Amino acid sequence: MISALIHVAKPGDPAAVDALADTLATLVAGVAAGVVGDAVIVAPAQSTALDTVAEATGAKFVIHGRGATAWAAAAREARRDWVLCLEAGDILAEGWIRVLDRFIGTARPEVVLGRLRRPHAGLPSRIAARGETVIGTRSPRVGDLVRRERLLAGPVFTPRLRPRLVPARIDRA
Template identity: 60%
Template structure:
């Protein structure tokens, strides 16, 4: 396994939600195994608004905290990330067993033109499922939760310069 290959960027839209800190803690606790496995090198928390509780979690875990209101939160997190690859997560996302090996293999073997891998997420709204299927065929214009994307592919506004081919990955994300 290669050492410290990606940054985990976790988006928390509404820190005022009563369950938000618990969902954030669930996601960050799973990332510890990625750190121990040499895959995750740093963590960034992107919050939709200022929160003392989120700041305390970021300080306790050593994560970088970024406040972001407009555009794609993963682009804002990528600006603060230190690794070449970004794992995009939402607070409450819990990568299932086998995610470390899957992401290690993807990051280690991805060709330069392959800039986006997508973990399987549980079914959401019909529109969300449709968008993901269309993007698998036509390519993605922006990073979404569950994506592993090269940092350089993210521009300041969060949209890709062109459509990126999506490579579906076998690992799953569960929701806490």
């Protein structure tokens, strides 16, 4: 099972709350299939709207900035062995449940980082992601599926971790 970590960049923006709701809605099928066990919402500031959404969905709400340390703070609240890093507004494309279930079920102990495709990312991000498959990455990013224990060991991966590409796609709402 996995825990979904969802970052909300602008917690006071009503559009961000709607985007979060879209992301949580796509995870419902994963909960029903037994792949998603819990969700953690992470934002840089307190928000009553996010508190309400977290309480209504059974998610935990963590206040922390952005980047690798935010993922690590959210991972401390996660309850599953694998965490999926998402951004509010991310929509997992059809077939994601089967793909992620197979990935976590067949991953050897040395595999600690999987990366989902994000076709809406800009060209520089896509080039950087392709390079990271060769030289590795220093920190998790949106679209990464990471072993929780590795993320808790430190938000910076030393040595660099080479992500294993996961054949699932993340779209935007």
